[in-house]
Amino acid sequence: MGSYSAIREWADKEVSQQTADKARIVIGLGTCGIAAGGNAILTAAKNTVANNDEIKAKVVSVGCIGICYKEPLLDIEIPGKPRLSYGPVTAGETKRILENVFINNEYEHKKALAVIGEDSFSDIPSWHEVPFFAPQERTVLRNCGFINPEKIEDYIANDGYAGLSRALLDMTPAQVVDETLKAGLRGRGGAGFPAGRKWNIAADNIRALRASQPELDSYGYVICNADEGDPGAFMNRSVLEGDPHSVIEGMTIAGYAIGASFGYIYCRAEYPLAIERLKLALDQAREKNLLGENILETDFSFDIKLKEGAGAFVCGEETALIASIEGLRGMPMPRPPYPAQSGLWGKPTIINNVETLNNVPVILAKGAEAWATKGTEKSKGTKTFALTGKVENTGLIEVELGMSLRKVIYEIGGGIPDGKEFKAAQTGGPSGGCLPKEQLDLPIDYEALAKAGSIMGSGGLVIMDESTCMVDVARYFLTFTQSESCGKCVPCRLGTKRMLEILTRITAGHGKIEDIALLEELAPSIRDSSLCGLGQSAPNPVLTTLKYFRDEYEAHILEGRCPAGQCKALITYSIDPATCTGCMVCMRACPTEAITGARKEIHVLDPELCTRCDTCRQVCKFDAVLVV
Amino acid sequence: MHFLLEVRSETMTATTQSTNGHDRSALIPLLQQVQVEMGYVPKEAITEISKELRVSTSDIFGVLTFYAQFRLKPVGKHMVKICRGTACHVRGAPLIIDAVDDELGLTDGGDTTEDGEFTVEKVACFGACSLAPVMIVDEETKGNITPDQARRMIKKIVKEIAKKAEVANG
Numbered sequence: 001m002g003s004y005s006a007i008r009e010w011a012d013k014e015v016s017q018q019t020a021d022k023a024r025i026v027i028g029l030g031t032c033g034i035a036a037g038g039n040a041i042l043t044a045a046k047n048t049v050a051n052n053d054e055i056k057a058k059v060v061s062v063g064c065i066g067i068c069y070k071e072p073l074l075d076i077e078i079p080g081k082p083r084l085s086y087g088p089v090t091a092g093e094t095k096r097i098l099e100n101v102f103i104n105n106e107y108e109h110k111k112a113l114a115v116i117g118e119d120s121f122s123d124i125p126s127w128h129e130v131p132f133f134a135p136q137e138r139t140v141l142r143n144c145g146f147i148n149p150e151k152i153e154d155y156i157a158n159d160g161y162a163g164l165s166r167a168l169l170d171m172t173p174a175q176v177v178d179e180t181l182k183a184g185l186r187g188r189g190g191a192g193f194p195a196g197r198k199w200n201i202a203a204d205n206i207r208a209l210r211a212s213q214p215e216l217d218s219y220g221y222v223i224c225n226a227d228e229g230d231p232g233a234f235m236n237r238s239v240l241e242g243d244p245h246s247v248i249e250g251m252t253i254a255g256y257a258i259g260a261s262f263g264y265i266y267c268r269a270e271y272p273l274a275i276e277r278l279k280l281a282l283d284q285a286r287e288k289n290l291l292g293e294n295i296l297e298t299d300f301s302f303d304i305k306l307k308e309g310a311g312a313f314v315c316g317e318e319t320a321l322i323a324s325i326e327g328l329r330g331m332p333m334p335r336p337p338y339p340a341q342s343g344l345w346g347k348p349t350i351i352n353n354v355e356t357l358n359n360v361p362v363i364l365a366k367g368a369e370a371w372a373t374k375g376t377e378k379s380k381g382t383k384t385f386a387l388t389g390k391v392e393n394t395g396l397i398e399v400e401l402g403m404s405l406r407k408v409i410y411e412i413g414g415g416i417p418d419g420k421e422f423k424a425a426q427t428g429g430p431s432g433g434c435l436p437k438e439q440l441d442l443p444i445d446y447e448a449l450a451k452a453g454s455i456m457g458s459g460g461l462v463i464m465d466e467s468t469c470m471v472d473v474a475r476y477f478l479t480f481t482q483s484e485s486c487g488k489c490v491p492c493r494l495g496t497k498r499m500l501e502i503l504t505r506i507t508a509g510h511g512k513i514e515d516i517a518l519l520e521e522l523a524p525s526i527r528d529s530s531l532c533g534l535g536q537s538a539p540n541p542v543l544t545t546l547k548y549f550r551d552e553y554e555a556h557i558l559e560g561r562c563p564a565g566q567c568k569a570l571i572t573y574s575i576d577p578a579t580c581t582g583c584m585v586c587m588r589a590c591p592t593e594a595i596t597g598a599r600k601e602i603h604v605l606d607p608e609l610c611t612r613c614d615t616c617r618q619v620c621k622f623d624a625v626l627v628v
Numbered sequence: 629m630h631f632l633l634e635v636r637s638e639t640m641t642a643t644t645q646s647t648n649g650h651d652r653s654a655l656i657p658l659l660q661q662v663q664v665e666m667g668y669v670p671k672e673a674i675t676e677i678s679k680e681l682r683v684s685t686s687d688i689f690g691v692l693t694f695y696a697q698f699r700l701k702p703v704g705k706h707m708v709k710i711c712r713g714t715a716c717h718v719r720g721a722p723l724i725i726d727a728v729d730d731e732l733g734l735t736d737g738g739d740t741t742e743d744g745e746f747t748v749e750k751v752a753c754f755g756a757c758s759l760a761p762v763m764i765v766d767e768e769t770k771g772n773i774t775p776d777q778a779r780r781m782i783k784k785i786v787k788e789i790a791k792k793a794e795v796a797n798g
Contacts (some may be wrong), residue, residue, distance in 0.1 A: 308699065327656055328691070329694040506797035589776050615727070615775045619774075
């Protein structure tokens with residue numbers, strides 16, 4: 001297959017054939033959908049279709065649309081009618097809904113979430129009106145949940161590879177770099193370094209290398225950093241699972257811009273579905289001459305190889321990632337030289353995050369100006385977030401940069417569940433910080449978050465309520481960074497260990513008031529003297545919790561009290577005689593037989609035997625278990 | 629280990645960089661392949677790979693112990709994975725971990741039961757944060773799990789194992 005227009009024509013034809021004659025039953029099978037039971041829905045849908053001759057529909061699976069709290073989802077799309085989304089559904093409901101819609105021609109409005117596309121049901125909102133989606137702006141997630149990620153024609157028919165075509169046919173590599181610079185695209189992996197500037201440095205170095213050594217096989221590399229390791233973050237995974245071609249296209253454009261002919265995708269091994277879909281997408285792209293030799297009949301050749309990570313958080317750091325691809329222990333190197341000067345196998349290398357690369361085709365297809373209309377002056381475009389924790393609507397979201405945290409948490413997230421009070425928003429994972437309610441009106445942009453002591457990070461956004469202990473959260477992140485520290489530099493290796501010891505001591509009730517000063521002394525030294533980003537940012541959770549939630553530290557140390565009721569050593573369980581009905585449920589559930597009593601007699605909890613496993617409180621229907 | 633040679637040729641041809649036919653960058657993919665086949669990386673595999681790639685066994689050991697994915701001991705027959713991502717943590721994952729460790733008698737920091745039936749793995753993040761806390765037992769994923777439910781899941785398998793043993797012993 002040759003030119004882009006021929007490929008596009010083929011894709012449009014394929015897609016219109018798919019949709020014209022047959023209805024589609026669409027099931028979201030991202031990792032989250034599968035975890036919520038999506039496979040059972042898929043089986044139920046397939047069985048229902050197979051058992052009913054009257055149902056003429058194709059069952060397809062798509063990536064994650066983002067509305068995780070309503071998973072598993074079932075979408076029905078009949079030619080000439082709007083696409084209707086149902087969720088959460090069970091296997092039984094799937095069968096019933098499908099039979100009702102296709103055989104009895106009755107849409108079940110009660111179970112419906114939203115109409116995707118043109119609104120034609122007055123009692124069901126369009127998805128743009130659903131509070132979870134309304135404030136969102138979908139550029140990165142443009143295809144997620146809409147196209148079949150296993151079919152290249154779906155991607156192409158939605159303007160896929162148009163950016164690559166424009167870059168290769170109408171622009172010089174230098175113009176492509178300029179376009180990216182002009183857009184103001186900043187690295188979405190966390191640090192926010194302008195992508196165009198990185199590309200520019202690499203392009204210069206590759207040009208120089210080519211001039212001095214004209215006979216080399218390879219002059220430089222493009223690496224896609226898909227080693228998304230922050231706990232509580234799954235934005236990149238959803239993009240890779242739901243729209244793998246967008247990343248491949250972005251990498252190919254980057255390769256053309258800097259003059260590289262080879263790329264690597266370094267993907268977490270914990271993302272088997274993403275890996276599987278990437279492999280398939282790479283094969284399809286090669287088959288359509290969108291990857292490989294003489295792409296789109298031009299002189300430009302570029303190919304991509306997939307590398308699986310092996311479970312080391314530090315490999316998200318670019319020099320450590322390079323070491324890992326080379327088959328070494330994934331330990332970072334001092335910079336400079338930066339990878340754009342001397343990277344993989346000593347060649348100039350650019351390393352961009354999945355989301356950064358996913359934006360590139362849009363910039364090239366629509367132009368830098370059109371792309372840059374969204375966002376703030378210094379933070380252009382949109383950003384995806386994994387909105388999780390103590391928030392009503394959890395899921396994958398994408399917002400225009402500059403939106404306030406309050407809007408994200410209360411409008412998209414629907415606020416805090418169970419009538420509890422908001423306490424903190426955690427951004428940037430183990431490298432970020434916890435922002436209190438005084439910071440709720442903070443605009444989400446790189447500078448504002450940094451000023452507040454946190455970072456943009458890759459997009460984890462974990463909401464915490466009054467029952468979350470902030471000292472315990474700091475300890476949690478330090479446990480993580482301490483165990484993931486590679487051990488190469490002393491400040492990180494020993495510093496995180498010492499900080500963790502102090503935090504553990506405080507949560508165990510053995511803290512001293514001097515510990516706070518000690519943490520405040522250790523944290524800046526570790527931040528300023530560690531070799532790589534892991535150590536430099538590891539103190540952030542401690543510094544921000546000390547800054548905004550100092551009273552919680554003091555309550556642990558001075559009063560021996562955990563205000564959130566989380567730290568096991570500082571809390572006691574008891575049964576409220578006024579509300580206990582003597583139903584024996586907690587008594588039977590208690591694994592240590594710490595609760596005694598008889599039917600209709602008030603139960604008693606022995607604090608000596610109690611392990612504070614919280615089982616009794618969770619099983620009690622009358623809220624009779626007290627934690628102080 | 630016949631599979632090693634097949635894996636090697638496949639891995640080697642796919643990489644672009646090689647020096648004298650001994651491609652260092654094939655090391656991690658090779659070890660991963662061994663682990664997929666055997667569930668862990670046995671000593672013999674290390675020796676064999678060392679010869680193939682001309683990388684010292686101590687160097688390979690260094691790589692193996694650096695990456696969390698690799699195991700040097702066989703795993704239990706039943707895999708219990710508990711997520712300890714941030715969302716799971718704030719929604720009670722530590723209580724799930726305590727409950728499962730206690731139920732299986734894994735209190736000394738080990739991850740596999742003495743009878744070789746269970747291995748408990750604490751995973752950084754499954755990415756199923758909306759279902760937090762999450763636990764996966766063999767193929768079954770359970771979201772919004774409570775310590776009590778976690779114990780029941782383990783107890784159910786323990787019971788099945790005992791039943792099987794009874795049948796086997798007549």
